[in-house]
Amino acid sequence: MEIIGERINGMFKDIKEAIINQDKKVIQDWAIKQTENGASWLDVNVGASAPDKVAAMKWLINTIQEVVDTPLCLDSTDYDLIEEGLKVCKRPAMINSCHADRYKIERVFPMAKYYNAKVIGLAMSETSGIPKNADARVALAMEMVAACDEFGLPFEDLYIDPLILPVNVAQDHPVEAMETIRQVKFLSDPAPKTVVGLSNVSQKCNNRKLINRTMLAMLMACGLDAAIADANDDELMDTAAAARILLNKEIYCDSYAELFKSRKY
Amino acid sequence: MPVQVIKERNSGKVLNVVLGATKEQGGTRTHTITVGGQTCLPFLHFEGETPNRPVIAIEVVDRYPDDWNDELKKAYGDVLHDPAAWAKKSVEEFGADMIYLRLQSADPDLGGSSPEKCVETVKSVLAAVGVPLAVVGCGIDDIDNKVISAVAEACAGENLLLGHATQENYNTITAACMVHKHTLIANSPLDINICKQLNILITEMGLPLDRIVMDPSIGGLGYGLEYAYSIGERGRIGTLQGDKMLSLPTLGTVGFEAWKTKESNASIDEFPGWGDQAERAILWEALTASTLLQSGLDILVMRHPEAVRLVRKNIDELMKPNKVD
Numbered sequence: 001m002e003i004i005g006e007r008i009n010g011m012f013k014d015i016k017e018a019i020i021n022q023d024k025k026v027i028q029d030w031a032i033k034q035t036e037n038g039a040s041w042l043d044v045n046v047g048a049s050a051p052d053k054v055a056a057m058k059w060l061i062n063t064i065q066e067v068v069d070t071p072l073c074l075d076s077t078d079y080d081l082i083e084e085g086l087k088v089c090k091r092p093a094m095i096n097s098c099h100a101d102r103y104k105i106e107r108v109f110p111m112a113k114y115y116n117a118k119v120i121g122l123a124m125s126e127t128s129g130i131p132k133n134a135d136a137r138v139a140l141a142m143e144m145v146a147a148c149d150e151f152g153l154p155f156e157d158l159y160i161d162p163l164i165l166p167v168n169v170a171q172d173h174p175v176e177a178m179e180t181i182r183q184v185k186f187l188s189d190p191a192p193k194t195v196v197g198l199s200n201v202s203q204k205c206n207n208r209k210l211i212n213r214t215m216l217a218m219l220m221a222c223g224l225d226a227a228i229a230d231a232n233d234d235e236l237m238d239t240a241a242a243a244r245i246l247l248n249k250e251i252y253c254d255s256y257a258e259l260f261k262s263r264k265y
Numbered sequence: 266m267p268v269q270v271i272k273e274r275n276s277g278k279v280l281n282v283v284l285g286a287t288k289e290q291g292g293t294r295t296h297t298i299t300v301g302g303q304t305c306l307p308f309l310h311f312e313g314e315t316p317n318r319p320v321i322a323i324e325v326v327d328r329y330p331d332d333w334n335d336e337l338k339k340a341y342g343d344v345l346h347d348p349a350a351w352a353k354k355s356v357e358e359f360g361a362d363m364i365y366l367r368l369q370s371a372d373p374d375l376g377g378s379s380p381e382k383c384v385e386t387v388k389s390v391l392a393a394v395g396v397p398l399a400v401v402g403c404g405i406d407d408i409d410n411k412v413i414s415a416v417a418e419a420c421a422g423e424n425l426l427l428g429h430a431t432q433e434n435y436n437t438i439t440a441a442c443m444v445h446k447h448t449l450i451a452n453s454p455l456d457i458n459i460c461k462q463l464n465i466l467i468t469e470m471g472l473p474l475d476r477i478v479m480d481p482s483i484g485g486l487g488y489g490l491e492y493a494y495s496i497g498e499r500g501r502i503g504t505l506q507g508d509k510m511l512s513l514p515t516l517g518t519v520g521f522e523a524w525k526t527k528e529s530n531a532s533i534d535e536f537p538g539w540g541d542q543a544e545r546a547i548l549w550e551a552l553t554a555s556t557l558l559q560s561g562l563d564i565l566v567m568r569h570p571e572a573v574r575l576v577r578k579n580i581d582e583l584m585k586p587n588k589v590d
Contacts (some may be wrong), residue, residue, distance in 0.1 A: 018355075250508060251457055251461055251500070251503045252461075253459075255457070255461050255462060255465050259510065
C-alpha cells in the first residue's frame with residue numbers, strides 16, 4: 001500500500017504562508033514527518049494563491065529534495081506547471097492527475113513517458129463529469145488503460161482514481177468507487193494500479209478519521225494500491241498495515257505496524 | 266501446437282550473502298562463497314535467475330560423536346577424534362563446499378570445554394581447510410554467548426557464519442557479528458512469523474540484512490518434512506513478492522534431522538521389510554536434502570559422504586538450464 005502524503009498543499013494555511021515567506025523549515029518538517037511515518041510519496045500542490053506558480057512549484061520540490069529522498073507527486077490541473085516541476089525532480093515522480101479526455105491524455109501520457117513518471121488517471125471526463133455508477137467509470141478507466149499501450153506507458157505506471165466524493169452528500173458513491181476498483185483490477189492483465197484521494201470521503205463529517213480508515217480498509221479489500229491521505233494519522237497507517245496482513249499481501253510478524261511505516265519492503 | 270509458457274513476474278529477490286573472507290578481505294580463506302541471489306522459485310531457470318548454486322556444508326563436531334550411528338562413524342574413521350582432520354577429509358575427500366562446526370563440547374554434560382579451548386578448535390579447523398566456515402555453539406544460551414563471542418573476537422575478519430541467534434537470545438551474538446565482521450545464523454522454530462520478526466529485531470540492532478542467513482528449522486523425511494517444505498516455500502514466495510524482511514538465503518541441518526529418525530537407525534533384523542540400514546539411512550538423508558532443495562534451501566548441512574555425493578549430483582542436474590522460449 002502506497003500512501004501519498006497529502007500535507008504539502010497550498011490549501012493548508014501553514015503551507016500557503018510558507019510559500020509566500022519562502023520558509024523552508026515548515027515544508028521540510030512536513031516532508032520529514034510524513035516520510036518518517038511511512039509515506040511512499042509526497043504530494044506537492046502549490047495551491048491557488050501563489051503569485052508565480054512555477055517558481056513556487058520548483059521551490060517546493062527543491063526544498064523537499066534537500067531533506068528527503070521520497071518521490072514526489074506533482075498535483076495540479078496545469079500540465080505546463082507539472083512539466084516545469086518534473087524537470088527538477090531528482091527521482092521519477094507521479095503526475096496528479098489526468099482526466100480521460102483525449103486531448104488531456106495526449107498531453108500527459110507522452111510527458112509521463114518522457115520523464116519516466118507515473119500518472120494518476122481520473123475516471124471522469126469533461127463531458128461525463130464524475131459518473132454516477134461504476135460501469136461508466138470503468139469505461140473511462142479502460143480508455144486510459146488502452147492509451148498506455150498506445151503511448152508506451154507501462155500499465156503499472158497508471159494509477160486509476162475512481163473518484164471519491166464526501167459521503168454525507170453522495171452516499172451512493174463509495175460502493176461505486178469500490179466496484180470500479182474491483183473491475184479495473186479484473187479487466188486488465190497486467191492491471192493498472194489504483195489510487196484514491198481518501199480524505200475527500202469524510203469532508204465536513206463527524207469523526208473524519210474513523211470514516212477515512214474504514215474506507216481505506218474497504219477499498220484495499222477491492223484491490224486499492226495507493227491513497228492520497230494523511231500519513232501522520234497513526235490509526236490510518238496502522239489500518240493499512242493490518243489490512244495488508246489480512247489480505248495476505250504481507251507475511252505476519254509482530255512488528256507489522258512498525259514495519260509498514262518503516263517501508264522496509 | 267506451440268505451448269505458451271506462463272511465467273511468473275517476481276518483484277523481489279533473495280539477497281546475496283557472502284560467506285568467508287580471503288586474505289585481501291581480512292580473513293584467511295582461499296575463496297568466498299556467495300549464496301542467494303535468486304529471482305525465481307527454486308530451479309525455475311526459465312522464469313528468473315539462480316546465480317549461485319546451493320552449497321553443501323559437512324557437519325563436524327568438536328568431540329568424538331559417540332551418539333552417532335556406526336555407519337556414519339565408519340564413513341569417517343579415525344578423523345572423528347580430531348575436528349581439523351575431520352574437516353580436512355570432508356573437504357578433500359568428500360567435496361564439502363564448507364564446514365559446519367558444532368562446538369558441542371562446550372556443553373557441561375559433554376565435556377564443558379572453555380571458550381578458549383573452543384577458539385583453539387576453530388583455529389585448528391581454519392588452519393586445516395580453506396573453505397568458509399560456519400560455527401555454532403552447544404545450544405545452551407548462556408554458554409554459547411560466551412563461546413561464540415570468544416570465537417567471533419579471536420577470528421575477527423574471517424566472516425564466519427555464526428549461530429545461533431534466536432528470538433529469546435540474539436543480542437550478544439548479533440553484537441559479536443557486527444563488531445568482528447561475521448555473518449549470523451538466525452534460527453526460528455518452524456514459524457515463518459518468528460522467522461521474519463527475528464530478522465527485524467536483528468537488523469534493528471544495526472546488522473545489515475545481507476549479513477544474515479536464516480535457519481527456519483526443518484524436519485526429516487517422515488518427521489515434518491512437508492511442514493518444513495511449506496515454511497520454506499512460503500518464505501520464498503513472500504520474498505519474490507517483495508517481502509524484504511524474508512529475502513535471505515536459508516540453511517537447514519539436514520544430516521542432524523535425517524540421522525535422528527528411527528528409519529535411519531533401526532537395523533534390518535528389527536524391521537526385515539525395511540531393507541539394508543546403511544543404504545536406507547543414506548537415502549533418508551539424501552531425500553530430505555533433495556526435497557528441501559525444492560523449497561529453496563541454500564545451505565545443506567549434511568553428514569554421510571555418500572548422501573553428500575548423491576545430493577551434489579542432484580544439484581548439478583537441477584542447475585542445468587531449463588529455459589523454454
